[in-house]
Amino acid sequence: QVQLVESGGGVVQPGRSLRLSCAASGFTFSTYGMHWVRQAPGKGLEWVALIWYDGSSKYYADSVKGRFTISRDNSKNTLYLQINSLRAEDTAVYYCARRQRSRLDYWGQGTLVTVSS
Amino acid sequence: AIQLTQSPSSLSASVGDRVTITCRASQGISSVLAWYQQKPGKAPKLLIYDASSLETGVPSRFSGSGSGTDFTLTISSLQPEDFATYYCQQFNDFSLGFGGGTKVEIK
Numbered sequence: 197q198v199q200l201v202e203s204g205g206g207v208v209q210p211g212r213s214l215r216l217s218c219a220a221s222g223f224t225f226s227t228y229g230m231h232w233v234r235q236a237p238g239k240g241l242e243w244v245a246l247i248w249y250d251g252s253s254k255y256y257a258d259s260v261k262g263r264f265t266i267s268r269d270n271s272k273n274t275l276y277l278q279i280n281s282l283r284a285e286d287t288a289v290y291y292c293a294r295r296q297r298s299r300l301d302y303w304g305q306g307t308l309v310t311v312s313s
Numbered sequence: 314a315i316q317l318t319q320s321p322s323s324l325s326a327s328v329g330d331r332v333t334i335t336c337r338a339s340q341g342i343s344s345v346l347a348w349y350q351q352k353p354g355k356a357p358k359l360l361i362y363d364a365s366s367l368e369t370g371v372p373s374r375f376s377g378s379g380s381g382t383d384f385t386l387t388i389s390s391l392q393p394e395d396f397a398t399y400y401c402q403q404f405n406d407f408s409l410g411f412g413g414g415t416k417v418e419i420k
Binding site: 231240242243253255257258291296298299300301303304305306 | 314356362363409
């Protein structure tokens, strides 16, 4: 069965960096595009980034462009999100999700990032 | 960027009620729209894709309709496990967006 497991969240001071990981199993990871989506406490869903199945193309929400970098290692079946210059407004649960054409058909359980001094 | 506006933002309903949630896009998106259900502390779950296609394993009481700018999610007979927040989602020009959500609460 498809499984996506995020890790790497925690409490981080403003201005620091963090790398989130998403370990995939139960499907051929190298043939699917992948998304990151976040959700601030008590708020709605916000799309963050998309990476092509082979890593050749990457797309970002305007709100994170320049600070966030999505990447993947298909040999390790793992998706990453590098977050630099963390701000209080980056506090959220970060989900990875599998791209199935225009939809997100499988989601991980999320990892919480809290930006606080 | 295309904006999605959901209405209502919340509603109260009873078990057995028919519930309809609407999602309006700021410009035409053909039928490229999905619906998700999210329960507290859990990841979203895909219910409907391509506006009206039911995801495998999702109960048939859920249905979607619409195209262009106006879409609806209907729950034909609300069940206790359906109390949750629902989001619509579009994908256009390699950018993805969600509606603001509709919280369905118990009356």
